[in-house]
Amino acid sequence: MSRPQSLCLIVFFLLGLAALPANRNELAAQERRADLETISVEAASVAPEAKELTVGEEFNAADTMWVLISTAFVLLMTAPGLALFYGGLVRKKNILSVMMQCMFLMGLMSLVWFLWGYSLAFDTDILNGYVGGFGKAGLMGVLPYWDAETSTPMLPLEGSIPEIVFMMFQMMFFIITPALICGAFAERMKFSAMCMFAVLWGTFVYCPLCHWVWSANGWLSPEGAYHAFDFAGGTVVHVSSGVSALICAMMIGKRLGHGQEPMPPHNLTYTTIGTALLWFGWFGFNAGSALGVNPLAANAFVATHICAATGLVTWAGIEWVTRGKPSILGGCSGAVAGLVCITPACGFVTPLEGIWLGFIAASACYFACTSLKSKFKYDDALDAFGIHGVGGAVGALLTGVFATRRVTGDANGSGLLEGNMHQFANQTISVVAAVAIAVIGTVILLKFVDLVIGLRVTHEEELKGLDLTQHGEEGYIFL
């Protein structure tokens, strides 16, 4: 069967799956009704027969609004944010390929999350806290349902917000995480291989890891044996994507001519705009993770900003001192390093500690991108590992150092500096676990994709550029 035919079949299969759960949805939702403690509200008096969609008594409009806005913020991070950030860093014959990867993942990963991803990540587990079940596949029990007893349409809640809003917020993380990996294999991976890898990676690496850390039953969650602090995705998003990116860069190999011919970024203007949009979106990423309008969101918001600011000044400052000139790419890289590092910590440290995190993260990532990469000679094209892998791991570990009861409000919610060795150990365990699942998962999945469709474009295609050979388009037609 030709490739287009197979793709069509896959799409029809996915659509069919999406249509299936409609009825099961209502049944499952009714079973959950007792737990949800939903109440119905009288509909508008002008139309007594019609009943408005109602939600549970814990529903909070402000919380819901903030998470809805945050969700949109986080989507903005993938495109245009990351698309421009990465797009500017590649050569001009490959800009569309990078933008297409970001853009397409917004569609592809959304469908995967809708159909089975959310369930694998957040349903009650089927393997002792290691992965969720299929109880919420196709958003069963999450979408609005009809309550036969009260003849009212109902909407399940997660905390004080509708569960579909929570699902949607989490979906944005599911989209951006594989998009981050694209920075490592930029300019040389087949588009079809990227799609297949992203779906498999999301299913077998992201969802289990997300379940471990953020579901109610995960072994790294608050209820689990090794509670790891990960407010907005230091391990779930950044360590997992960064480490997987490194494996991708090593397994796919260097770009043709890497080390012999110059491959400077083709448009740092885009990269700067992309960084600014990432920074903007990151407020939703981190402060939205408080899942409500509360002190935690306020703290996360400010800590996020201060850490990014420190990261920017630090990286540019290091360049200024060691090389004589502060570069805009250095400033952008430092800001992103700071944002990555504060991600796990922003709900556990104050903005003051954010300064330390930003300083340490920018220094560590600078070292990874300049010295480590050239020493070990891997071609992490856009430094996905150097910034997200290293920044994420540093952030997760430093969360265990700087976490403070002033923010967590819990005597045990503290880090090394407040004498809590235990939490630092948990943070280390979570990083090791994330590295392990990312390495093992990525190696196996890449081998599989390589076997089925091949990972890399041909030499000729790589020389021509991926824009033309993968998408039949050019980024700069008028130049």
Added chain:
Amino acid sequence: MKKIEAIIRTFKLEEVKDALSEIGVQGMTVSEVRGFGRQKGHKEQYRGAEYTVDFLPKAKMEIVVGDDQAQKVIETILQSARTGQIGDGKIFVTSLDQMIRIRTGETGDEAL
């Protein structure tokens, strides 16, 4: 007839053009070119990776004039394009065999 090619700094282009117009030069062709002489290039750094850029952007002017006017044109370019710093460019002078105006078919000095 002489063809004078001058490689000059891009920011000097307007000044040279005005000076040439003043001494009665009727037309010229200008292109953006890249190259290097003794000035060589410069270094660029991206996240610690260093790139040497050999070819620097310059403007190339091509002017065709009669033999009697050539020296005046060269002197004018020398004066107006000079900064005294390395990288000011060069002037190449060649003898021209023939020149034809496409619209009328005129040849030689008549076509100037």
